[in-house]
Amino acid sequence: MEEIKAPTTQLDITKVESIQNFTESDISEFFENSLVYIKGSKENASNALKILNVLLNETYEKKLGFDDAILNLCYACYKVLEQPWEKYLRNSTYERNHGDISAFIHNTILDYGRFPNVSMIASETGLSRMTVHKHLKDGFDHKFNELLNGKIQYMIPKALEKLYLIGVENNNSHALKNFIELSGYKKPNNTTEINNYIQINNLKLSKEELEKLPHETILELENIISKAIIKK
Template identity: 40%
Template sequence: MQTQSTALTANRTPVKKKIEHILSLDTITFNDLEGLDHHERRKLTLAANRTLNKLKGAERDVFLAKITPILPADSRTQLWENNHVVITTAITSYIHEYGIMPAKGAIAEQTGLSRQTVAKHFNDYKTHPELLAEMEQFKFMAPRVLSTVFRSAVNGDMRAARLYLEVSGGMDKQTTGTVVTEQNNYIQINNTILSQENLKQLSAEQLRQIEDIVRKDEGVILRQM
């Protein structure tokens, strides 16, 4: 039994040395993997992932540059998506706590990414294929959102109705702007009408009294023309 265990250890040692040698290279290319079988390549992938997860900042950038030539396309996409998620989460958390947009250094500290990686992500994200694909997902969901707006509109939500008409083209924005500009608000208390011009001439105490009446008196009518 001991002999069998010793043999297995001996068999693992060359594999471990191969992997350590490859990971010690300045840049890893597919030529460096030619001598590895499927099992050894899988071991190399696991070792590279463990190393990458331990590194932060500039050291992480150096290691990524080392293994980038052998990374498959889906792995590169996954790395970009991961960076995008952690950067977005860090920004959201910082704004929630401090009420301001964080500097790139603060984002780097929060995410474990280097400042250079954060800056590059900001510079490149607008044209990145994954962002374009994400925006297409939002466009794909637009009809469902519009359906929700429509349901709110037919149930009496006038803001939803206005939004639905504007988005669907059922309302001319130029005409709408003209109507709003010419809108005239007034308050009617029994047979007495107070227009906007009347209200402007009232004192603060008089306006407060009218507000109290509006809250309490069901006979008060607020109208728009």
């Protein structure tokens, strides 16, 4: 029977002190070894989580690019421990990563007039290429985007207030028009709603076809029909 070798000290989660000098091969082996250890028991998962929090801070601070592997190990710990913190960690992590990625993209466009590629973003932010790719691929549709969406919803009223202020102070009718539209105000519709179509002898006009007619033609039709109704 083939002997199963224990992981080296460097790749043993119970003994690792730093992942700064890890290679991609090292982090891959470390991940597999750690996953086996974490699934061993709740005690193992609890011990591993303390170590992983330290390693996660290290990969962020030193821009090592191992965040994806370390975070997935953290998620595995929460599942074994049956704790509800996984969703919170995913949301807070997404918020942090989004801030780093969007700031770098913004500054690169300002400085060089072009979008940076995935490798450039990963190198500058210290995030893994996989993390960057996920953010760019999923964008605001990411399922762990709750905190970011919450901030945007919170900021919308302030943005509308600013738009209104610009319109009033600068007598800017365009800004005021945008304010009204973005505030959700809808101009009352005085035209008659046509549910299906209108028919005059063999001529049939659907609602969609009627809406495509020139405005002047619609007014003429209204005028003709109104006169006909009054005569009755």
